[in-house]
Amino acid sequence: xxxxxxxxxxxxxxxxxxxxxxxxxxxxxxxxxxxxxxxxxxxxxxxxxxxxxxxxxxxxxxxxxxxxxxxxxxxxxxxxxxxxxxxxxxxxxxxxxxxxxxxxxxxxxxxxxxxxxxxxxxxxxxxxxxxxxxxxxxxxxxxxxxxxxxxxxxxxxxxxxxxxxxxxxxxxxxxxxxxxxxxxxxxxxxxxxxxxxxxxxxxxxx
Numbered sequence: 312x313x314x315x316x317x318x319x320x321x322x323x324x325x326x327x328x329x330x331x332x333x334x335x336x337x338x339x340x341x342x343x344x345x346x347x348x349x350x351x352x353x354x355x356x357x358x359x360x361x362x363x364x365x366x367x368x369x370x371x372x373x374x375x376x377x378x379x380x381x382x383x384x385x386x387x388x389x390x391x392x393x394x395x396x397x398x399x400x401x402x403x404x405x406x407x408x409x410x411x412x413x414x415x416x417x418x419x420x421x422x423x424x425x426x427x428x429x430x431x432x433x434x435x436x437x438x439x440x441x442x443x444x445x446x447x448x449x450x451x452x453x454x455x456x457x458x459x460x461x462x463x464x465x466x467x468x469x470x471x472x473x474x475x476x477x478x479x480x481x482x483x484x485x486x487x488x489x490x491x492x493x494x495x496x497x498x499x500x501x502x503x504x505x506x507x508x509x510x511x512x513x514x515x516x517x
Contacts, residue, residue, distance in 0.1 A: 313338060315394060315480075315502065319418050322476060322504050323349065327389035330414060332376055332406075333396035336360050337369035344369070351388060377401045380409040388414040397421040398457060404466060407505075416475065416506045423479070423498050424457035460501050467505060476504040 316339045323329060325347040331340050334353025337360075343349035353371045355361050364371035374382075376393075377400055391414035393406070398421050400406050410417040423429075458466075460479065467474055479498025 315420055315500065316342070318478065318480070318502055319392060319394070319420070320347070322418055323347065323390050323392075325349070328387070330354070330380075330383070330388045330391045332391065332393040332410070333399075334360075334364065334369070334371065334392075335394075337364035337367045337371060339392065339394075340364075340369045341367040376406060379405070380413050383413040385412050386415065389416070390414055391417040392419075393417070394420045395422070397463075403458075404470065407466070407472070408470065411472065411505070411507045416504060418502070418504050419463075420500060420502045421458065421463070423501055424459055460498065463501060463503065471508045473506045473508060474503060475506055478502040 319339065320343060323343060327347075327349055329340065329343060329349050329351035331337075331351065331353040334340060334355050335357075337353055337355075340349070340351060340353050343351075351370065353364055353369055354374045354376065355364060355371055356373060356375050358373075361371050361373055372382075376396065391410040393410065397403050397406070397419055407417070407419075410419075460477075464474060478501070480500050480502060
């Protein structure tokens with residue numbers, strides 16, 4: 312399983328109901344179903360990925376995340392997951408609210424635009440950075456809202472959300488000590504577990 316998904320699965324209790332936003336080929340949901348007896352749905356817009364989900368036996372719905380989650384009732388899921396898609400939706404604040412309306416907790420991953428390579432490229436070359444974890448140029452990128460760890464945590468405070476767990480990892484999804492000491496500078500990808508203000512903090516060590 313993909314390295315970031317391996318980390319995420321530790322934060323998802325066995326037997327829970329999961330909604331995976333932008334689920335790709337359904338790898339995470341299929342693994343959770345087979346190993347942790349998890350049930351749920353994936354939302355995906357890419358036709359090829361939807362076909363792969365169906366091949367895996369994953370429940371998938373074709374839906375654009377920017378259209379919201381109005382088809383799901385409140386508290387329908389235990390966990391809502393969104394990996395590497397927060398920066399690609401038009402209204403990250405609204406989708407975050409929707410995730411916590413339909414689920415008790417949510418898990419979110421996104422690239423950190425505050426990483427030192429991004430800062431270096433902007434300072435040295437005066438151009439938008441292109442790297443392995445931000446592989447697009449400014450005119451064809453699907454990422455329309457770049458943010459840093461500090462930006463995301465500020466949004467959580469504004470919406471009175473609780474950050475239950477957080478990891479800053481490198482491009483290989485390793486949680487090295489330097490990423491723990493200087494997460495906003497040296498972490499390339501953020502992995503967060505967030506809840507509304509009423510959920511108690513049951514921290515999971517990873």
